[in-house]
Amino acid sequence: MAGGQPVNGLTYGYGGLKLVRRSALREMGEAVDVLAALPGRIEFAQQTAGITRFNQSPFHAWKAGFRECAMLARGSEYGMADDDARRRVEAWTTSHSGEFAAYAAAGAREGVAFAREAVRAPQRFDHLNDPAWLRERFTAAHGDQAVAG
Secondary structure (H helix, E strand, C coil): CEEECCCCCCEECCCCCCCCCHHHHHHHCCCCCHHHHCCCCCCCCCCEEEECCCCCCHHHHHHHHHHHHHHHHHCCCCCCCHHHHHHHHHHHHCCCCCCCHHHHHHHHHHHHHHHHHHCCCHHHHHHHHCHHHHHHHHHHHHCCCCCCC
16 A cells, blocks of 8 residues: 655655565565565555655655665666656655655655666665665765754
8 A cells, every 4th residue: 555755745655555475575585675576466556554754854854765766766676667757756856845855855866866876886776775874875965963763
């Protein structure tokens, strides 16, 4: 089921409720994008399951935009049309509603740039699952303000 975002008004799979068989989770191993790594067919429901409150701090808002747009810019592994991905990236990069929206937008822009850089070294995408690396990247670009959490 879809999740809504508090900074850009989008409602789609990001932050949505995922119902996954335990056996499928065992098969997928470590993955950056859980949906893309799951074996079998993915089904999407149109109902909204809730609002994903990732904008609890500048760091959390930035991290959400960075990770999501890095994956969107890399290209969908589960059949998302390029136009849909572009629209989502545009919404993220122009985030303006809600608390810390500017950090979400900055993270989105930086995530797109990261994806372009990582094309030559795809293993760099593993950093998207590394909390310490993400924190360091945020701090290097934005200082150590409100990195709590």
